[in-house]
Amino acid sequence: MPLQPLLPAANLAANFAELKAPLRPQEAHVEASRCLYCFDAPCIMACPTGIDIPAFIKKIAFGHPAAAAKTILTANILGASCARVCPTSVLCEGACVLDDRDELPIQIGRLQRYATDYVEEHRLTVLSAPAHKTGRKVAVIGAGPAGLGCAAELAQLGHDVTIFEQKPQPGGLNTYGIAYYKLKPEVSLAEVKLVQSLGVQLRCGVTLGRDLAVADLERDYSALFLGVGLGDAQRLRIPGEDLPEVRDALDFIEQLRTEPLENVPAGRAVAIIGCGNTAIDAATQALRLGADSATIIYRRGEDDMSAYEFEYELAKSEGVEFLFHTAPVEVLATHGHVCGLRLHHTVVNADGKADPVPHSEFTQAFDLVLTAVGQEKQVALLRELFPQLAVSARGAIVRDPLTGQTNLPHIFTGGDCANGGREVVNAVGEGKKAARAIHQFLTGTPAAPTLQPSRLGAQSGPSGSGLLAPIRAHELEARLK
Amino acid sequence: MADLSTNLAGIKSPNPFWVASGPPANTSYQAHRAFEAGWGGVVWKTIGDPIVNVSSRYSALHYGPNRMIGFNNIELISDRSPETNFREIAEVKKRWPHHAVIASLMVGSREEWHDYVKRSVDAGADGIELNYGCPHGMCERGMGSAVGQQPAVAEKITSWVMEVATIPVIVKLTPNITDITAAARAAKRAGADAISLINTINSITNVNLDTFVPEPAVGHQSSHGGYCGPAVKPIALNMVQACAADPDVRLPISGIGGIANWRDAAEFLALGSTSLQVCTAIMHYGFRIVEDMNAGLSAYLDSKGMKSINDLIGRAVPSLNKWENLNLNYQRVARIDYDKCIGCNLCYIACEDGAHQCIDLKNPAELTTDLGPGRVPHKPIPQVREADCVGCNLCSLVCPVDDCITMVNLPNDKPAMSWSNYQERLARGEMQPIPPHP
Numbered sequence: 068m069p070l071q072p073l074l075p076a077a078n079l080a081a082n083f084a085e086l087k088a089p090l091r092p093q094e095a096h097v098e099a100s101r102c103l104y105c106f107d108a109p110c111i112m113a114c115p116t117g118i119d120i121p122a123f124i125k126k127i128a129f130g131h132p133a134a135a136a137k138t139i140l141t142a143n144i145l146g147a148s149c150a151r152v153c154p155t156s157v158l159c160e161g162a163c164v165l166d167d168r169d170e171l172p173i174q175i176g177r178l179q180r181y182a183t184d185y186v187e188e189h190r191l192t193v194l195s196a197p198a199h200k201t202g203r204k205v206a207v208i209g210a211g212p213a214g215l216g217c218a219a220e221l222a223q224l225g226h227d228v229t230i231f232e233q234k235p236q237p238g239g240l241n242t243y244g245i246a247y248y249k250l251k252p253e254v255s256l257a258e259v260k261l262v263q264s265l266g267v268q269l270r271c272g273v274t275l276g277r278d279l280a281v282a283d284l285e286r287d288y289s290a291l292f293l294g295v296g297l298g299d300a301q302r303l304r305i306p307g308e309d310l311p312e313v314r315d316a317l318d319f320i321e322q323l324r325t326e327p328l329e330n331v332p333a334g335r336a337v338a339i340i341g342c343g344n345t346a347i348d349a350a351t352q353a354l355r356l357g358a359d360s361a362t363i364i365y366r367r368g369e370d371d372m373s374a375y376e377f378e379y380e381l382a383k384s385e386g387v388e389f390l391f392h393t394a395p396v397e398v399l400a401t402h403g404h405v406c407g408l409r410l411h412h413t414v415v416n417a418d419g420k421a422d423p424v425p426h427s428e429f430t431q432a433f434d435l436v437l438t439a440v441g442q443e444k445q446v447a448l449l450r451e452l453f454p455q456l457a458v459s460a461r462g463a464i465v466r467d468p469l470t471g472q473t474n475l476p477h478i479f480t481g482g483d484c485a486n487g488g489r490e491v492v493n494a495v496g497e498g499k500k501a502a503r504a505i506h507q508f509l510t511g512t513p514a515a516p517t518l519q520p521s522r523l524g525a526q527s528g529p530s531g532s533g534l535l536a537p538i539r540a541h542e543l544e545a546r547l548k
Numbered sequence: 549m550a551d552l553s554t555n556l557a558g559i560k561s562p563n564p565f566w567v568a569s570g571p572p573a574n575t576s577y578q579a580h581r582a583f584e585a586g587w588g589g590v591v592w593k594t595i596g597d598p599i600v601n602v603s604s605r606y607s608a609l610h611y612g613p614n615r616m617i618g619f620n621n622i623e624l625i626s627d628r629s630p631e632t633n634f635r636e637i638a639e640v641k642k643r644w645p646h647h648a649v650i651a652s653l654m655v656g657s658r659e660e661w662h663d664y665v666k667r668s669v670d671a672g673a674d675g676i677e678l679n680y681g682c683p684h685g686m687c688e689r690g691m692g693s694a695v696g697q698q699p700a701v702a703e704k705i706t707s708w709v710m711e712v713a714t715i716p717v718i719v720k721l722t723p724n725i726t727d728i729t730a731a732a733r734a735a736k737r738a739g740a741d742a743i744s745l746i747n748t749i750n751s752i753t754n755v756n757l758d759t760f761v762p763e764p765a766v767g768h769q770s771s772h773g774g775y776c777g778p779a780v781k782p783i784a785l786n787m788v789q790a791c792a793a794d795p796d797v798r799l800p801i802s803g804i805g806g807i808a809n810w811r812d813a814a815e816f817l818a819l820g821s822t823s824l825q826v827c828t829a830i831m832h833y834g835f836r837i838v839e840d841m842n843a844g845l846s847a848y849l850d851s852k853g854m855k856s857i858n859d860l861i862g863r864a865v866p867s868l869n870k871w872e873n874l875n876l877n878y879q880r881v882a883r884i885d886y887d888k889c890i891g892c893n894l895c896y897i898a899c900e901d902g903a904h905q906c907i908d909l910k911n912p913a914e915l916t917t918d919l920g921p922g923r924v925p926h927k928p929i930p931q932v933r934e935a936d937c938v939g940c941n942l943c944s945l946v947c948p949v950d951d952c953i954t955m956v957n958l959p960n961d962k963p964a965m966s967w968s969n970y971q972e973r974l975a976r977g978e979m980q981p982i983p984p985h986p
Binding site: 167 | 897
């Protein structure tokens with residue numbers, strides 16, 4: 068039998084409510100007052116967009132959230148969504164010095180949300196594009212975090228920018244691909260409006276190569292930025308994969324964000340293949356839809372999974388079950404509908420590969436299988452559109468990490484299609500870095516520094532902003548050991 | 549257990565903690581509650597011709613999330629009749645014979661002062677405090693700080709009081725004066741038994757930036773108030789010490805001004821107070837805070853082997869000297885404990901922008917010392933250039949980690965030399981001038 072929605076709308080609204088409540092004004096004030104206002108603060112170094120975090124927190128502490136929002140959005144146009152989806156415990160908050168005083172780090176993400184919510188709720192304009200335009204035109208391919216980060220920075224540097232987006236809605240994964248309880252699609256769409264308010268033109272539903280020729284683009288625009296993200300979900304390559312109840316986890320998440328929740332069909336016993344952050348998002352939301360169980364199946368062990376520790380803890384606390392060292396062999400069906408999985412146990416061999424354990428097969432009943440084993444790279448598409456563009460063996464566009472410039476001097480890139488798939492905030496930072504490099508490419512002059520350079524930077528290597536070379540808190544930990 | 553019992557010019561109380569004259573000492577109900585909570589004395593809210601108060605009376609200075617680090621009021625003396633106040637004093641004294649009850653008075657003419665002093669004695673009060681300090685309202689009528697700011701007037705009125713007083717008289721001094729010892733000497737000359745200080749300081753705590761009316765707003769107007777609370781403690785300590793050290797004063801002191809815990813109390817005692825008066829902290833937390841004061845002071849005295857508060861009173865007074873007598877050859881420098889350093893670099897920027905530019909930021913890789921938990925790759929860490937450190941203390945004050953930056957004495961072989969010695973030696977041609985700092 069085809070799957071049906073399980074719960075009425077009222078229950079779903081409660082189940083999908085935001086996990087982290089916004090800070091009330093007094094909470095924000097007290098929290099902001101805890102900030103030590105470090106000089107050359109480690110949190111800034113850990114932010115891939117180089118937000119001057121102590122500066123914005125100080126503004127909240129002194130009762131000026133709009134000014135705080137300006138500080139945030141000047142550095143990171145997607146400050147509102149990053150406030151909600153950044154893995155802050157491994158970025159800014161992970162680097163907070165209070166942790167070393169055995170105190171909880173400052174809740175930077177929630178304070179950032181407080182400031183950005185404030186200007187959104189009060190409809191305040193804190194950013195503007197310069198009146199003087201350079202007359203240079205730049206095309207941005209993809210309206211995801213990288214493209215938006217690039218377009219906003221370019222607009223603020225005085226360039227004419229047009230974004231071309233294949234999907235009907237802009238925002239990329241922020242609109243389509245993040246757990247609902249972390250980030251509502253409205254927040255992402257409001258951020259796109261903010262980018263447009265800087266004069267950026269946006270054309271959705273345009274597929275490059277089909278609706279728009281690359282040659283036309285290269286003729287009409289002085290530079291291109293490719294922020295095309297990743298492609299389709301990787302396949303399991305097992306029998307039964309094409310059954311209707313075997314779905315790409317990202318499609319499942321997208322449906323939750325684009326259709327009324329009460330219309331989304333849910334399984335009662337849901338299997339999720341893979342153990343990254345998308346798998347966690349899918350599993351926790353399957354339970355929110357009313358599933359009796361959600362089971363994450365992973366061919367390796369607990370220590371190998373790519374999901375963040377805090378996501379794993381969340382999933383466990385919500386009742387997600389885990390089958391480690393287990394892989395699917397076949398999707399089982401009755402009357403054309405999924406009824407379970409045939410699985411086997413695995414063991415990691417000397418080469419690091421997960422081999423099947425002989426005679427270990429077993430079956431388990433499931434009525435929905437979500438696959439989250441990674442996304443394909445956009446290699447074929449890129450080869451077709453830009454035959455001269457250098458692409459790595461792993462399928463990422465080759466670029467200078469500091470400028471985003473590719474082997475074709477007028478083409479720049481950033482985000483998942485260049486870094487292989489990282490955080491939203493990395494994509495924004497890379498888009499922004501590329502915009503600044505495009506500015507130099509077009510005008511011959513470097514963009515003004517984004518953050519007051521520290522006096523110590525001159526003395527001993529990189530410091531100050533995380534924009535160029537962000538540190539990561541867990542890397543800090545590793546170095547300390 | 550150290551003996552906390554107190555005797556200020558003959559006014560005895562089981563401990564030195566007295567409720568200061570103010571809103572917490574307004575009624576017998578409050579006095580009973582105070583004594584039940586453990587206070588040693590109550591200085592009654594100032595008695596005089598009953599006044600009429602305004603509505604909206606207090607305002608405060610908040611700092612970050614901390615409320616009321618400073619407090620301001622435009623409330624006047626008691627708004628109750630003298631009959632009621634003296635009757636209640638008698639009632640309280642009857643129930644608490646071993647606790648101190650002091651009548652605070654403020655009136656105008658010699659006859660009135662005589663009348664109120666006699667009624668205080670008749671009510672059984674243990675002492676009288678003359679309120680020469682209120683900096684708002686009453687001073688416009690020639691009383692309060694209008695008296696305290698003119699030592700000759702204060703001396704005159706005090707002498708009227710002494711004509712009829714048969715119980716100890718304390719003169720309460722206003723800090724709104726250039727030299728508080730002048731007022732203290734006037735009290736001495738008039739024959740007062742003790743002084744109490746400080747009363748509140750003229751203040752405006754804050755301005756409403758929408759209405760442009762300072763707080764506390766009475767409609768669209770405000771008035772200068774009297775400032776008190778933790779923020780005034782340093783000012784009060786300075787004045788208490790000045791009076792304690794003045795050979796022309798030599799009167800027992802009841803210390804007042806921002807006392808909120810046992811440590812504040814011990815500091816006031818060490819700088820020459822015999823009893824201690826508290827108001828703002830009670831207005832913030834209630835009478836129960838005296839428990840910490842009694843327990844903490846007692847434990848402190850025990851830890852120092854002191855048998856009574858008399859062993860502590862005045863202990864720090866001789867440590868205050870004129871600047872010109874300080875040793876110019878004493879040197880201390882800042883030392884950073886890298887095991888504790890969390891890497892906030894506040895010490896660096898404070899020294900760099902606010903002091904003498906003697907902290908460098910170093911690449912951790914260049915340092916041979918072990919680094920603490922704050923190590924962040926590539927992030928320079930602070931290192932004190934001891935040869936240039938002037939020992940100003942600023943870095944140790946801004947450092948947010950206890951005992952991370954300590955100021956250590958650098959022993960040297962130079963003999964002690966004060967500015968006065970230096971001037972003398974220069975005059976005698978015994979040494980060359982010290983070159984100016986580059």
